[in-house]
Amino acid sequence: DLGRGPDGRWWVLDDRAQAPSGAGYALENRMVLSRAFPNLFNAMNVQRLAPFFSDFRAGLAASAHRSDPRICLLTPGPFSETYFEQAHLARYLGLLLVEGDDLVVRDGQAYIRTIAGLKRADVIWRRVDADFIDPLEMNSASQLGVPGLFEAIRAGGVVVSNMPGSGLIESRALLGFLPALSNHLLGEPLKLPNVATWWCGQPAERRIVEQQINSLAIARAFTGPGHPALARGPRMMSDLTPAEQADLRAAMNLRPLDFVGQEVVRLSTTPAWRDGALQPSPFVLRVYAAATPDGWKIMPGGFCRVSDQRDARAISMGEGAQATDVWVLSDQPVESISLLAHRDNVKVRRIMGHLPSRAADNLFWLGRYLERAEATLRLVRSLSTSLMDSDAALHASGETLCRLQALLIDWGAIDKEAGSRKVTEAACSALHDEAAYGSVVSLIRSARRTASSMRERLSEDFWKLLLNLESRLRNRQNDVLTEAESLARAEAALQTLATLSGLTQENMNRVAGWRFLDMGRRIERGVNTCRIVRQLAGPDATLDDLDLLLDLVDSQITYRSRYLEGIALTPVRDLTILDPFNPRSVAFQVETLKTHLAALPTLQDDGMPEEPSRQLIRLASLVETEDAAALGVPEILTFEQMLMTLSNAVSDRYFLQGSNATPTKKQGGLA
Incomplete structure (x- = not known):
């Protein structure tokens, strides 16, 4: 993470090596901007990101022990705040997106659970913190990792990119030693200076932090759990309550080696379009380096976060920040390069592929939820027409109507109390009652949750339609509907489900x-x-x-x-x-x-x-x-x-x- 000071100098604010996020967002931002302004993008000779990702993927493949490796991206799962990015990168790079439950270790090698049995995993790109990747040797409470993964790593049975232990350089305590280490090991100063940092594990540095504690940012010295007041990153004492300040001071006196003091960096600004005008906004730039067969490569761009606060400090950039694309310009026209570019040496394949068992499970239940929602909507539609004056209407009373309502009760779409109310109330409940496990909104929510675990396998059109349908059904259980209104809502939802069905039948x-x-x-x-x-x-x-x-x-x-x-x-x-x-x-x-x-x-x-x-x-x-x-x-x-x-x-x-x-x-x- 880089920041530019008001004097124009660039500073290293932080390092990310364990599970670095943002590269996928940078790629997504680039795709959006290049499509929104294609003429401007080409005229400015913006360097492409595709070569960087192509080289990165080649580096992953080259680290394997066989010529046609199976490469996985290990994700914490859909509840991770960066899951969208991980799914996007897996789809773009052609990697297999897996969770800890998808992998198993046998005889010192890692395998993927698939519908065809266990298939060897050659390379794992890790996006799970090292503390959680192996519950047998690290955090025993972890449900994100793979039991025995460290055994497979030691045996050479799998290659893990972002090897466990790479998070060492994320420790802020190391920042205080980097200038001296660079001079001692390389005989030259750092190419870019880092933020001045004092580790409280040293007596002299501890005294400096104690003397300037009100003007410095206090942070954890090492990764992992630390003081609760610093859970969201470095904090100024002035930003804490008196009780938090006293508690933090006591913790620093008890274990000073767990803390560092850092100079507060004031960031320079970049123009940002806000409220119909250009306004100065502080920013932080995250840049990326990847190990490739031809050495280290730097992404010609990055992930830029722009703050909506004019006086933002580097320590608070994560709050109220927006993302923007970063263009690195060339003096000459840039060749149009994509990961989809034509290459004559690519072998043609027509195979079913190795579907992970978890993905098969989710796809199976996605189909069941969608079909169940459609059947329930057909019941609601018939119920809504039961009192309408039309040829298709059922009798307003009698055994047929009772049986129709009994079906909705048996399916969990309405309860017995709702079934005894007016037909319009029962129809509304079957559509929108979020407490009923068999209502349409509950079934669509279940389908969306299931689909969220495999976004890399579903098209954007499918995902948008599903989200839109859920939003139309959500928080409407208190609506008072007429027969025509409930019928219209059921018909609209059925049309959306028919569209989803058409997408799966024609596009998958x-x-x-x-x-x-x-x-x-x-x-x-x-x-x-x-x-x-x-x-x-x-x-x-x-x-x-x-x-x-x-x-x-x-x-x-x-x-x-x-x-x-x-x-x-x-x-x-x-x-x-x-x-x-x-x-x-x-x-x-x-x-x-x-x-x-x-x-x-x-x-x-x-x-x-x-x-x-x-x-x-x-x-x-x-x-x-x-x-x-x-x-x-x-x-x-x-x-x-x-x-x-x-x-x-x-x-x-x-x-x-x-x-x-x-x-x-x-x-x-x-x-």
């Missing part, structure tokens, strides 16, 4: 990730169809019940064109359960699931079907041989239960957790 490659997403949808759709048919197509079903059933499973047009005689129980059951040509029927979901499972990898090459395939074969045989005239509620319940059993079998087989990760056999060893 037909690889393992898409298959798990679609498998989740197919299983959920089959289960929901069984539940709806059991509720509305029982032995005592009325014409209204069957008409509503055809609406809910989107089969009205097919039925009307096929059966001119009118609605009858057996044809309705056949169309919704047994018809393999109806994309909403249970039979169609079963056939699609058979295709997906057949395309997924197996752990054993013995020719025997695995448990999910066995479960699906049993279900398919029952569905394919069932007679529509003999099909009743008990048989439909059996189909539903077998679909749930299939879901559990898929989870047990592909979503590996803990010690049950089974290595895959390949030429007698691990791949």
